[in-house]
Amino acid sequence: MTATIAPAATARDTGALRGYWRTFAALLARDLRVMRRHLLSFTARTVVQPVLNIFVFAVVLPSIGFGAGQAFAAGGQGQSFATILVPGLVASGIVIQGIFAVTTPLIMELSYTREIDDRVLAPVPVWTVGVEKIAFGAVQGLAAGLVVFPAVLLIHGPGEAPRVDFGNWPLLVAVLVLSSLLTSCLGLLIGTLLPPHQLSTVFAIFIVPMMMLGCVYYPWATLEPIRWLQVGVLVNPLVYVSEALRAALTPTVPHMSLAAVLAVLAVGTLVTGGLALWSFKRRLVG
Amino acid sequence: MADVAVETSDLKKTYTTSSGAIEAVTGLSLEVRRGELFGLLGPNGAGKSTTIGMLTTRIIPTGGTASVGGADVVRDPLTVKRRIGVVPQYNTLDRQLTVLENLEFRGRYAGLSARAARQRALDLLELFSLGPRAGAKVTEMSGGQAQRVMIARALMHHPEVLFLDEPTSGLDPQTRVNLWDVLRQMRAEGSTIVLSTHYMEEAESLCDRIAVIDHGTVLACGELAELKSQSGPETVLALTYDGEAEKIVGQVRQMDGVLRAEASGTSLRAFTRVPESILAALVLVGPDAGLSLIDVRIVRPSLETVFLTLTGREYRE
Ligand SMILES: Nc1ncnc2c1ncn2[C@@H]1O[C@H](COP(=O)(O)OP(=O)(O)O)[C@@H](O)[C@H]1O
Ligand SMILES: [Mg+2]
Numbered sequence: 064m065t066a067t068i069a070p071a072a073t074a075r076d077t078g079a080l081r082g083y084w085r086t087f088a089a090l091l092a093r094d095l096r097v098m099r100r101h102l103l104s105f106t107a108r109t110v111v112q113p114v115l116n117i118f119v120f121a122v123v124l125p126s127i128g129f130g131a132g133q134a135f136a137a138g139g140q141g142q143s144f145a146t147i148l149v150p151g152l153v154a155s156g157i158v159i160q161g162i163f164a165v166t167t168p169l170i171m172e173l174s175y176t177r178e179i180d181d182r183v184l185a186p187v188p189v190w191t192v193g194v195e196k197i198a199f200g201a202v203q204g205l206a207a208g209l210v211v212f213p214a215v216l217l218i219h220g221p222g223e224a225p226r227v228d229f230g231n232w233p234l235l236v237a238v239l240v241l242s243s244l245l246t247s248c249l250g251l252l253i254g255t256l257l258p259p260h261q262l263s264t265v266f267a268i269f270i271v272p273m274m275m276l277g278c279v280y281y282p283w284a285t286l287e288p289i290r291w292l293q294v295g296v297l298v299n300p301l302v303y304v305s306e307a308l309r310a311a312l313t314p315t316v317p318h319m320s321l322a323a324v325l326a327v328l329a330v331g332t333l334v335t336g337g338l339a340l341w342s343f344k345r346r347l348v349g
Numbered sequence: 350m351a352d353v354a355v356e357t358s359d360l361k362k363t364y365t366t367s368s369g370a371i372e373a374v375t376g377l378s379l380e381v382r383r384g385e386l387f388g389l390l391g392p393n394g395a396g397k398s399t400t401i402g403m404l405t406t407r408i409i410p411t412g413g414t415a416s417v418g419g420a421d422v423v424r425d426p427l428t429v430k431r432r433i434g435v436v437p438q439y440n441t442l443d444r445q446l447t448v449l450e451n452l453e454f455r456g457r458y459a460g461l462s463a464r465a466a467r468q469r470a471l472d473l474l475e476l477f478s479l480g481p482r483a484g485a486k487v488t489e490m491s492g493g494q495a496q497r498v499m500i501a502r503a504l505m506h507h508p509e510v511l512f513l514d515e516p517t518s519g520l521d522p523q524t525r526v527n528l529w530d531v532l533r534q535m536r537a538e539g540s541t542i543v544l545s546t547h548y549m550e551e552a553e554s555l556c557d558r559i560a561v562i563d564h565g566t567v568l569a570c571g572e573l574a575e576l577k578s579q580s581g582p583e584t585v586l587a588l589t590y591d592g593e594a595e596k597i598v599g600q601v602r603q604m605d606g607v608l609r610a611e612a613s614g615t616s617l618r619a620f621t622r623v624p625e626s627i628l629a630a631l632v633l634v635g636p637d638a639g640l641s642l643i644d645v646r647i648v649r650p651s652l653e654t655v656f657l658t659l660t661g662r663e664y665r666e
Contacts, residue, residue, distance in 0.1 A: 079427075082460055089457035097445045180441045181502070184405070185458035186431040349364075349408045 151279030161204025165250030200247025277301030361412030388556030434503030493524035
């Protein structure tokens, strides 16, 4: 073996942008490889909760005579409860997976193991590593949404079939992509701000309320009688994802104005993303 | 100057913490030449990791400048990152990946194609006698193996300068010596290496030049022989008593053969060139003045006497 340790005689000089792209692609390839290894647990984690939700609300309750669905008949304009739930459960699947996909590994990498240090030594600006985390989190959020979709479409009791309209698919794609990006930005922000031992606390005080009050089980408009709650839940990002998916999938169910939700999703993504990258850099360069 | 690999000038870092400011590096200047194995020697908390952090773009200095191969670490961090390989003080291997993948992905992060990265990774693993461990999980590595994987990983993109932060701390003596051989071989092949250590023995036996640092500044810098001549060929007799040594230091200074003497707390240090001829008389001084002798140490001219001379304190490893 010859002196392969010694410095290279010729330095490769690719353009700066091409160099960034190569590094970005390598970071993404690393995350994809790790994800592939955990594909089964990823799928299980993603589908169990929405499947149980749809099972209880669209199969069990109607069958045993608790008319959860009928109770919504008025507000939901005669829709089956499953029709209300499909966009909501897809939304919560995206949001919860999108956040956890980024937050959980990041907290480990930033604290006990400092594994991320080596990636930060790549010859790219530190924010590139953060942008990759956002991109990969969005991929996982999107994948989660796509896994939840068929599950919640197919499971329902007799006469409870959801009525979902895929006609406006460009809008659907836009909503799915924006929602995934927003949630992975949120994941990055939480992951950089959170002390490692607080992960379960976050689940209890942040994710569970977000889910329960995220217009997953009811359209936002039906909260009208509880005005303070209707206003209060507007801080919850899941509300906008649920409502945007309602606008795209079940346009006959009452939903927020499309322009408004899209604007909130877009601006929210930019602001959260900016904050998250700033916070990420602050954690990595002292 | 073309032959300067690393340069710092009045480099400073003050950490701001909730409990106040910590001056970790307080004006550190040094120069590492191309092709040398340079040691940063200092006790725990001296500022070694902070200095290496600044040189490797991970910590932003609060004063002064630093550059690697002429590229400024603050203004041009990307050029610096392209030129350096880093082995941090703690194991930062990617636990989700195998040994081989750790190397491959480091190469790809640095811009190598997947194929080139794989080939380079296999070559390096072979070179570091890690070939059979290529597919192993990094959590299954022993301390010495993990350290070699970290070094191999740091070399993936052919860096001009390799930084190692306390690479042998926590390793058993045999593994440490093996690692020294690896570093010596790399140096022989023309690599520039900067390593920090708190082991005097490591600096003495391994490094071409040594910067002795404490409290964030360079106390002395040069080849071992130069450093030793700075403190003279003096031996230090270090005595510890059960009471204040101050009350006998005057008397010790009057003794024949004692060049200097100083006391701090219960310890007394006498600098001499003829330790054998004064030792017998010296140990009697304390008991005569009512002090019991607890410990006597003879410190021959070495980095330790350099440190003692420069700081007036014993080196705490
Ligand atoms: N992130 C940090 N925040 C605050 N103080 C720090 C930080 N890192 C190191 N220090 C302090 O700076 C000093 C130098 O530390 P360090 O550079 O790690 O020394 P060494 O590597 O020589 O042991 C120590 O007093 C240490 O406690
Ligand atoms: Mg250190």
